[in-house]
Amino acid sequence: MKPIVKIENLAKRFGKTYALKDISFEVYPGEVVGFIGPNGAGKSTTIRIMLGLLKKSKGIVSLFDKDAWRDSLDIHRSVAYVPGDLTLWENLTGGQTIDLLMKLHGNGDETKKQELVKKFNLDLSKKVKSYSKGNRQKVGLIAALAVDCDLYILDEPTSGLDPLMESIFQDEIARLKKQQKAVLLSSHILSEVERLADRVVIIQEGSVVESGTLEELRHLTRSTIHLKVTNEVTPLSSLHFIHDWSQIDQNQATFSIDHQSMDNLLQVLTEYQIQKLEILPPTLEELFMRHYQV
Known part of the structure; x- marks a missing residue:
């Protein structure tokens, strides 16, 4: 089975400072990979390079056998992304925002959207500027989970959610796994990663320090x-x-x-x-x- 994500010896330099020194890992269809590390370890930088938002300094970063920088537009058609620092249009309603995000992607499922709105208990009629952090996060999650993709990149996806909403999110990730979708999950909630991830990649100061299944790492x-x-x-x-x-x-x-x-x-x-x-x-x-x- 070919990996959906393949990263080898990735490095990223800002001036004389290396934000990423040596990152290597893969993500395969039907698996959840937990990508964890403290603030400043390089998780978000890695994800931005995967999405073609930053250019790597060296190494290989390919998604669907395509170069993350050169072929970013093609790659985005098969990727759903929820950032940890979600910025939305303040004067649009939640419903308008979700519809716009789904339309921009192109693979939205209206039935699935309505199902998710009900599960996450989100009032679509309110303007985004009136939403709490948790409700803003729900907008991003609903928009991402309502589109049909092969890869879901989730950066601190449950930030601001209460435990009940976290449980609903976890059920949705389990559903994606059954559909042979790939998920890269970056989260500071380690119990969530432990519950969902098939493999874990631990990053420290821009380098991967450990990777493998939890059973392989328990020693x-x-x-x-x-x-x-x-x-x-x-x-x-x-x-x-x-x-x-x-x-x-x-x-x-x-x-x-x-x-x-x-x-x-x-x-x-x-x-x-x-x-x-x-x-x-x-x-x-x-x-x-x-x-x-x-």
Whole structure:
């Protein structure tokens, strides 16, 4: 299967400063790729280059086997984009704005638009200037999700939305996946990325520091263990491969352990009468913080 997005050794320089140094990743049909990093890491710059809004300094950036800069107009026919800093026409109503955005794209579905308006509970008759940040974001999401595209690029798409609206958004992304659409999701809400993404690309200071599925990345940090035994749990605290020991009582403790030491722990536990053993793999947030606390 050919990738829809192919980025190799992308670099972008502003004067003598490199905003992007070495970015490489791919996005395939039917998958959601989480593109994460702190403010200033280079996520939005990468997306602008993908959309042909900025010219790369070096590297390869192709969408649908077309050059992102040279063939940007053709590429835009197959892409829907929601920016994080959404700017709209203040004196148009929400309905007029969505209709205009859909018409500019050309692949709008009126039935789908009405369905999304109902789901997101948006009053189309109000002018954009009266909308809250969340309602402005709904306009962008409805306009993007109501067009039929092969690639959806979403930069902080749920900024300003309440948890119920976030849940509706997540349902829509799941629908796109089933239709074999590709989604590049840049979000600071790590739980959202963890729930939706098939693969994750972590970017730091203009370079990709880790990429892969969550399962492939979980070895990068420790799992949390909740243990309850019938005998004394304290002797475990002295084992060299056990970290962050927190003893609840003489029979219970919580601690963390590196992935490669799991067999050692299980061997030791054969000498204990276990009442409860809960192993919690690291979350995306823990993986993320591991890089940005360095």
